[in-house]
Amino acid sequence: MAGAVKLIGSYTSLFCTRVEWALKLKGVQYEYVEDDVFNKSPLLLKHNPVHKKVPVLVHDDKPIPESLVILQYIDETWNDNNLLPQDSYERAMAHFWAKFTDEKCLMETFTAAYKEGEEKERAIESAQESFAFLEKLIQGKKFFSGDDKIGYLDLAMGWIPLCLDIIEEVGDMKLVDAEKFPSLLEWAQNFTEIPLIKERLPPRDALFNYFHKIVGLKRSKNH
Ligand SMILES: N[C@@H](CCC(=O)N[C@@H](CS)C(=O)NCC(=O)O)C(=O)O
Structure with a gap:
């Protein structure tokens, strides 16, 4: 699946870590952008105006917030080596x-x-x-x-x-x-x-x- 992948994250966030694990398991190349949750960037606020939280995955300029939603998106988008059960x-x-x-x-x-x-x-x-x-x-x-x-x-x-x-x-x-x-x-x-x-x-x-x-x-x- 083509398209640039960017992860807006924070190094100490457990929610971001689970997304990074998923990207790595799927072998997806991505750009990582570190944010500061105590001083949020305009990029984060623009891409997650609802919760204003990391992580946000940006794929092909489309933002996806919420780590569990992101895991499902990753699984469906790069669909070899399934993470979710087939049943x-x-x-x-x-x-x-x-x-x-x-x-x-x-x-x-x-x-x-x-x-x-x-x-x-x-x-x-x-x-x-x-x-x-x-x-x-x-x-x-x-x-x-x-x-x-x-x-x-x-x-x-x-x-x-x-x-x-x-x-x-x-x-x-x-x-x-x-x-x-x-x-x-x-x-x-x-x-x-x-x-x-x-x-x-x-x-x-x-x-x-x-x-x-x-x-x-x-x-x-x-x-
Ligand atoms: N339910 C969210 C939780 C994300 C979350 O709480 N992120 C924290 C960092 S660990 C954050 O951005 N906090 C900033 C804030 O609460 O304003 C998810 O699963 O992605």
């Missing part, structure tokens, strides 16, 4: 769980990181309840997308090995441990051992500083 029920379920990880697991993890006291305890409990569904989903499988190779759902869940332990450290809490979540942690290990995934893991200190900053901002707004 329509399985494909629907992949979308369901990807939405679940963003809207429940990730949001509850972030909430637990910035809340304090009883509210924090409640957020930790509901995050762990959500992670328990992922633990069940991955049991008996090497990858979320099957046994032989990673796909869309692994990329969507990729934030877990990428930054869950960093958010846990910033939030002074432990959500996912080896005792309760052995299969999820084994998957995380298998996933990050894949060379293409490992190559695009931002340095830990950059991620720590980023989450420290946004958790701090959220706490100060909360007071």
